[in-house]
Amino acid sequence: MENVGMDWAAIQTVVWTLIKILALVVPLMLGVAYLTYAERKIIGWMQVRIGPNRVGFQGLLQPIADAVKLLMKEIIIPSGASRGLFILGPILAIAPALAAWAVIPFTDTLVLANINAGLLYVMAITSMGVYGVIIAGWASNSKYAFLGAMRSAAQIVSYEIAMGFALVGVLMAAQSLNLSDIVHGQSGGWWHWYIWPLFPLFVVYLISGVAETNRAPFDVAEGESEIVAGFHVEYSGMAFAVFFLAEYANMILIAALTTLMFLGGWLSPVGFLPDGIVWWLLKTGFVLFLFLWFRATFPRYRYDQIMRLGWKVFIPITLVWIIVVGGMMQTPYGYLFH
Amino acid sequence: MTYTTAIFYFFAAILVFAGLRVITARNPVHAALYLVLAFFTAAGLWMLLEAEFLAITLVLVYVGAVMVLFLFVVMMLDINLEKLREGFWDYLPLAGFVAVLLVIEMALILGSRHFGLEVMGAPASHAADYSNTKELGRVLYTEYVYAFELAAVILLVAIVAAIALTLRRRKDSKYIDPAEQVKVKRNDRLRIVKMQATQRPGAGEGGA
Numbered sequence: 381m382e383n384v385g386m387d388w389a390a391i392q393t394v395v396w397t398l399i400k401i402l403a404l405v406v407p408l409m410l411g412v413a414y415l416t417y418a419e420r421k422i423i424g425w426m427q428v429r430i431g432p433n434r435v436g437f438q439g440l441l442q443p444i445a446d447a448v449k450l451l452m453k454e455i456i457i458p459s460g461a462s463r464g465l466f467i468l469g470p471i472l473a474i475a476p477a478l479a480a481w482a483v484i485p486f487t488d489t490l491v492l493a494n495i496n497a498g499l500l501y502v503m504a505i506t507s508m509g510v511y512g513v514i515i516a517g518w519a520s521n522s523k524y525a526f527l528g529a530m531r532s533a534a535q536i537v538s539y540e541i542a543m544g545f546a547l548v549g550v551l552m553a554a555q556s557l558n559l560s561d562i563v564h565g566q567s568g569g570w571w572h573w574y575i576w577p578l579f580p581l582f583v584v585y586l587i588s589g590v591a592e593t594n595r596a597p598f599d600v601a602e603g604e605s606e607i608v609a610g611f612h613v614e615y616s617g618m619a620f621a622v623f624f625l626a627e628y629a630n631m632i633l634i635a636a637l638t639t640l641m642f643l644g645g646w647l648s649p650v651g652f653l654p655d656g657i658v659w660w661l662l663k664t665g666f667v668l669f670l671f672l673w674f675r676a677t678f679p680r681y682r683y684d685q686i687m688r689l690g691w692k693v694f695i696p697i698t699l700v701w702i703i704v705v706g707g708m709m710q711t712p713y714g715y716l717f718h
Numbered sequence: 719m720t721y722t723t724a725i726f727y728f729f730a731a732i733l734v735f736a737g738l739r740v741i742t743a744r745n746p747v748h749a750a751l752y753l754v755l756a757f758f759t760a761a762g763l764w765m766l767l768e769a770e771f772l773a774i775t776l777v778l779v780y781v782g783a784v785m786v787l788f789l790f791v792v793m794m795l796d797i798n799l800e801k802l803r804e805g806f807w808d809y810l811p812l813a814g815f816v817a818v819l820l821v822i823e824m825a826l827i828l829g830s831r832h833f834g835l836e837v838m839g840a841p842a843s844h845a846a847d848y849s850n851t852k853e854l855g856r857v858l859y860t861e862y863v864y865a866f867e868l869a870a871v872i873l874l875v876a877i878v879a880a881i882a883l884t885l886r887r888r889k890d891s892k893y894i895d896p897a898e899q900v901k902v903k904r905n906d907r908l909r910i911v912k913m914q915a916t917q918r919p920g921a922g923e924g925g926a
Contacts, residue, residue, distance in 0.1 A: 390721065465751075496849050500774045507782025511754070514786065518747060518793050526793070533790050537783055557851060688896065 400492055404481055412628040413443035419672050426676040453617035458521060461614065465519035470615070470622035473512025477629040480505040484636050485560045487646045487657050498559040499547060502637065503540075506592070509630065510536040513594075513601060516623070517611035528610025531683065532594060532601035538690035539591040545698035546585040549578050550641045552705050553717055563645035565718065570649035575642040577717045580701045582642045584694045586670070589634035591686070593627060595671060597678035598686060605680075635667035636660075643667075726766055733759040744799060750792050754785045768844060771851040 417432065417439070424431025432439035457466055483498040485491035495501060510533060517529020553574050554562040566573045575582045591598040602610040612623045639645055639660060646660040681689070705717050736756040743749040757780045764773035827833065858866050 465748075495770075496847065497770050497774055497851055500771070500778065500851070504774045504777040504782060507778055510782075510786055514789055514793075515751070518789075530790065530793075533786050537786055540783065557849075684894075685896070 397492075401482075404492055405478060408478070408481060408629060408632065409625070411632055412625055413447065415628050415632065415668065416446070416624075417443045418668075419675075422669070422672045423676045426673075447621070450618055450621040455617040455619045456614075458614050460521040462519040462521065465515050466614075467619070469512050469516030469519055470619050470626070471512070472515060473509060473626040474622050474629070476505045476509040476512075477626040477633065480633055481629075483559060484633070485563065485640070485645070486660055487655070488560070490657065491560065494558070494560055497557045499551065499557045499562070499641075502559075502633075503544060503547065506630070506633070507536075507540055509626070512623070512626065513611045516615065520611070520614035522614050524607040524609070524613050525611050527607045528601045528603070528613070531603075532611060535594075535598065535600065535686060535690070536592055538687060539588040539694070542584050542690060542694035542698055543588040543592065545695065545702060546578075546581040546588065547641070549581040549698070549702055549705055550574060552702070552709070553578060555718075559640050563640055563647060566644040567647055569651055570644065573642060573644040573647075577705070578642065578701070580697050582638075584698050585642070586638055586667070588690075588694060589638065590671060590674060591690070593630045593634055593671075595627070595631065596675040597680050599680060600683050600686065603680065631668065631671055632664065635664045635671065638667045639663040722766060726763065729759050729762045729766070733763065746792050746795070746797050747789065750785065750789050753788075754781055757781050757785065768841075769850060771854055 420442070421431040421439070432442040435441040435445045457463060480502050482493045483491070483495055483501050485494065513532040513536075514529045517525045517527075517532070520526070550562060551557060554565040556562060556565070562574075594601045600610075602612075604610075607613075612620055615623065643663045644659075645663075646655050646657055648655045648659050708714055708717050733756055736752045736759060739752040740749050740756060743752055757776060761773040761776045761781075764770075764776065831837075
């Protein structure tokens with residue numbers, strides 16, 4: 381009988397965890413849907429256009445209409461495609477984008493899994509996102525898709541290194557891999573946030589984040605003017621929409637990580653206002669706005685310039701700043717870097 | 719059978735299957751992807767051993783970087799399987815000998831005489847807040863610091879050698895120096911010419 385009791389406890393844990401995952405993924409998907417709306421509106425305003433305004437009040441139901449349209453469309457599998465891998469591609473793109481959210485804390489207590497190697501976990505999981513792109517590009521059996529996949533592979537591997545070094549700086553300052561502890565290390569007002577002592581790393585991380593998510597001006601994997609739509613040119617309907625979802629979920633993830641590691645997460649900027657999830661949402665929203673702003677402002681990088689920026693500019697900057705941080709910590713001014 | 723044992727066998731089954739497919743899959747890209755699956759499952763097994771740092775690093779380094787480059791190369795190769803299979807029977811005796819050697823080595827290691835539970839007991843399990851990462855770092859930079867530095871230097875030499883061997887400067891391709899591009903001022907490229915406005919010949923006659 382004792383065993384049965386144990387099983388019940390186990391089942392309860394599993395069901396409870398599933399409910400929590402659902403409570404995380406549903407708002408995330410809504411966030412993705414309305415991020416696309418915000419993107420179209422904001423870029424519209426920046427380019428002196430109106431943006432979507434037909435479906436619902438001020439076009440607010442546009443993302444829902446888009447989702448329904450994509451769901452109803454036929455998924456075409458090219459006859460020359462590698463069938464199994466063609467279907468696996470979008471799945472491998474979205475799975476890491478969602479799985480990484482497991483360790484993201486929203487407040488002190490609101491976190492799905494508060495593990496002590498959270499930062500490493502996020503890096504490892506997000507580094508797998510590139511497989512979706514590569515497999516999709518290869519399985520499509522199309523030149524354009526394949527070129528997109530190759531570009532994406534080289535780009536993501538290059539920028540991951542700079543990103544990892546930027547995180548090493550955060551790790552040195554916080555002396556912990558736990559994301560909640562990293563936020564706690566920044567408590568005490570906006571001048572305690574890691575953005576100030578680690579400013580070069582913040583810039584490198586943010587720009588590498590844009591490159592990692594294949595967003596403009598680093599979107600050579602799609603590059604519609606040269607390789608049509610890159611890796612997802614052969615995808616239609618919901619299979620295409622899944623790539624889209626993954627890209628936007630990754631964008632929100634990078635924005636959330638930037639918030640947690642450099643902008644103090646849920647901490648309020650000044651002492652007299654209470655901490656809370658509101659600050660988390662505001663800061664993440666601001667970083668997301670930067671993503672959209674970049675897209676509306678900068679022309680696409682040329683491929684060799686992307687590689688140069690990643691290897692010859694960002695990696696040396698991060699390495700130098702890690703040495704600066706490490707050296708300064710040995711001096712009496714070390715407290716500035718904690 | 720406890721929960722963790724069940725998970726172990728589940729992962730182990732996937733790992734063995736993926737490992738088998740790596741060598742039996744006809745398409746090299748499929749084989750490389752099975753190797754990715756094998757690495758990922760192995761990381762799961764390491765996680766069961768409470769080696770979370772190593773498990774996550776395995777995914778980060780091997781799955782996230784090494785195998786991506788591996789796939790990159792394999793996808794670009796034009797591999798003719800028929801040609802690869804030609805010498806199968808010729809090489810079989812040598813391959814068989816190596817395989818037998820491997821089995822003997824594994825039997826020596828995995829046999830219970832030297833590494834059984836009596837000789838090497840299971841390590842004590844740690845509390846949830848025990849940081850494997852911190853412990854590894856401490857050991858690596860204190861007790862094994864010379865070996866660690868030595869390994870790092872050897873790797874650095876390998877990197878430099880690989881680059882030096884493959885670097886070739888081509889005279890016939892155009893290089894762009896971004897520093898020079900950035901340095902350009904308006905006056906280097908653009909000349910503003912002031913011209914007098916002139917009347918178009920023929921205009922003003924018919925209109926008036």
